[in-house]
Amino acid sequence: MLKRSSSLAVTVMLSAAACESTGPGDTGGGGGGGSNSASVTFHRDVEPILHKSCLSCHSNGRIGGFSLEKYEDVRPLAASIVAATQSRAMPPWGALSTEGCEPRFPFKGDISLSDEELATLQAWADADAPEGDVADAPPPFVPPPLGLPNKAQTLAPEEPSVVEGDSDLFECVVYDPALTEEKWIDGIHLVPGNAKVAHHALTFRTSREDANTLSGGTGRFPCFGGAPGQIVHVWAPGGNPFELPKDVGIKLTPDDVLIVQMHYHPTGTSVEEDSSEVELRYSDVVPPYQFVVTFPGNAANGEDGLLPGPNDRGEPEFRIPAGVSDHTETMEIVIPPEIIIEVPILMAMTHMHYVGTDIRLDIERPFSASQPLEECLVHTPQWDFNWQRMYTYDTPIDQLPKGKAGDILKLTCHYDNSMGNPFVKKALTEQGLSAPVDVVLGEETLNEMCLAPLGILVPSSIDL
Numbered sequence: 001m002l003k004r005s006s007s008l009a010v011t012v013m014l015s016a017a018a019c020e021s022t023g024p025g026d027t028g029g030g031g032g033g034g035s036n037s038a039s040v041t042f043h044r045d046v047e048p049i050l051h052k053s054c055l056s057c058h059s060n061g062r063i064g065g066f067s068l069e070k071y072e073d074v075r076p077l078a079a080s081i082v083a084a085t086q087s088r089a090m091p092p093w094g095a096l097s098t099e100g101c102e103p104r105f106p107f108k109g110d111i112s113l114s115d116e117e118l119a120t121l122q123a124w125a126d127a128d129a130p131e132g133d134v135a136d137a138p139p140p141f142v143p144p145p146l147g148l149p150n151k152a153q154t155l156a157p158e159e160p161s162v163v164e165g166d167s168d169l170f171e172c173v174v175y176d177p178a179l180t181e182e183k184w185i186d187g188i189h190l191v192p193g194n195a196k197v198a199h200h201a202l203t204f205r206t207s208r209e210d211a212n213t214l215s216g217g218t219g220r221f222p223c224f225g226g227a228p229g230q231i232v233h234v235w236a237p238g239g240n241p242f243e244l245p246k247d248v249g250i251k252l253t254p255d256d257v258l259i260v261q262m263h264y265h266p267t268g269t270s271v272e273e274d275s276s277e278v279e280l281r282y283s284d285v286v287p288p289y290q291f292v293v294t295f296p297g298n299a300a301n302g303e304d305g306l307l308p309g310p311n312d313r314g315e316p317e318f319r320i321p322a323g324v325s326d327h328t329e330t331m332e333i334v335i336p337p338e339i340i341i342e343v344p345i346l347m348a349m350t351h352m353h354y355v356g357t358d359i360r361l362d363i364e365r366p367f368s369a370s371q372p373l374e375e376c377l378v379h380t381p382q383w384d385f386n387w388q389r390m391y392t393y394d395t396p397i398d399q400l401p402k403g404k405a406g407d408i409l410k411l412t413c414h415y416d417n418s419m420g421n422p423f424v425k426k427a428l429t430e431q432g433l434s435a436p437v438d439v440v441l442g443e444e445t446l447n448e449m450c451l452a453p454l455g456i457l458v459p460s461s462i463d464l
């Protein structure tokens with residue numbers, strides 16, 4: 001299914017690489033690796049890949065835990081690097097170009113590896129990880145800034161979160177920017193306080209009133225699926241600040257606060273505290289577009305959008321039966337008549353919980369003069385709850401994919417509700433269960449979702 005990681009493609013390219021390097025007299029000694037060592041070296045071929053896709057996390061003091069900066073450090077890890085990259089566990093980047101889905105534009109900050117890069121890493125490991133000539137090395141790695149450039153405000157919680165025990169903790173924490181006038185955010189970032197336990201964070205814009213009701217005035221409350229309001233930022237370890245493109249902002253009024261849903265992963269052995277910070281930057285002018293996230297998907301039983309599925313008992317139902325390892329739910333959401341103008345889509349995200357394995361969003365346009373009639377917007381074929389991201393198209397606003405009234409958003413979600421799914425096994429264990437249970441739509445850990453938050457650009461003059 002995965003186009004880029006198809007083992008066939010990798011094999012073909014590997015043999016091509018081997019052929020190229022097999023010069024006259026290079027046929028005997030040194031085993032299979034001898035010939036490759038002439039063509040693939042650490043400094044020339046491997047180091048640039050590590051710079052592009054790995055060092056933002058695997059360099060000194062960053063979340064990856066160990067450094068992949070120096071040849072001496074990388075060499076002994078050659079085999080595990082091949083295993084982690086071929087399985088697509090590393091680098092953690094979910095949106096891939098697949099056989100059925102090739103998004104029209106690249107995503108900003110895409111660190112996923114191409115087939116060629118995977119083959120290069122493998123050929124290098126097969127050749128016994130040669131160093132090569134240091135003169136071939138790329139320029140020194142410059143780590144991306146850990147904070148938001150030119151930030152205007154830093155928000156911190158009043159009290160730290162306490163993370164202990166051995167179950168994952170989901171906590172919503174209120175951050176109050178205390179604005180006295182309306183402002184437009186053009187950059188936002190979450191800075192984890194304690195990298196040992198901060199696993200993931202979703203930031204929402206919510207009214208102060210709702211936040212107070214939910215937290216009973218304490219500034220925090222337990223939450224799993226998310227918080228009410230508008231999602232404005234997603235952070236995963238190593239995540240970059242979300243800097244909106246020129247002409248785009250997120251409206252924040254004096255009545256608004258931010259709620260960060262923190263996902264903590266306890267160490268299991270120690271009591272940890274975390275005070276993660278939210279950094280904000282504001283635009284000097286009211287930008288022409290506001291960034292708004294809509295949530296197509298999650299069609300419930302009895303709703304039009306939910307299509308018939310393989311395990312329905314009668315009417316279409318959102319139910320993933322216990323023990324079924326290849327269940328699919330599909331939904332079709334028609335963009336409502338109010339959207340009379342074509343709306344640019346800047347960001348596409350996918351969202352499921354622990355049973356989900358693969359989720360994809362397509363758009364079908366019954367008629368359009370400017371847009372393809374069918375287009376895949378995003379596909380995360382190896383869904384991983386722990387590494388959710390916002391995928392932002394890297395193209396000028398006027399070229400972004402667009403949607404309008406009557407266009408159909410199609411969601412296809414696959415699930416594995418068996419003990420063969422390690423995330424299901426872990427979630428069940430945490431709930432004290434020993435066998436899978438039927439999973440239905442909902443907010444809890446052992447509920448599921450089939451959702452594709454879409455970041456659209458709406459004229460700022462429209463009051464939302």
Ligand code: HEC
Pocket residue numbers: 049050053054055056057058063064065077080081084085089090091092111113237238239
């Ligand atoms: C966004 C941060 C991030 C990036 C980028 C990243 N890693 Fe990792 N890596 C981690 C973290 C965190 C772990 C620890 C295990 C975990 O949480 O998944 C890890 C673990 C590993 C492991 C240990 C085995 C495993 O699969 O858990 C290897 C090997 C590895 N990374 C290699 C790489 C390589 C090679 C790249 C680049 C192609 C890369 N990583 C890019 C964060 C990252």
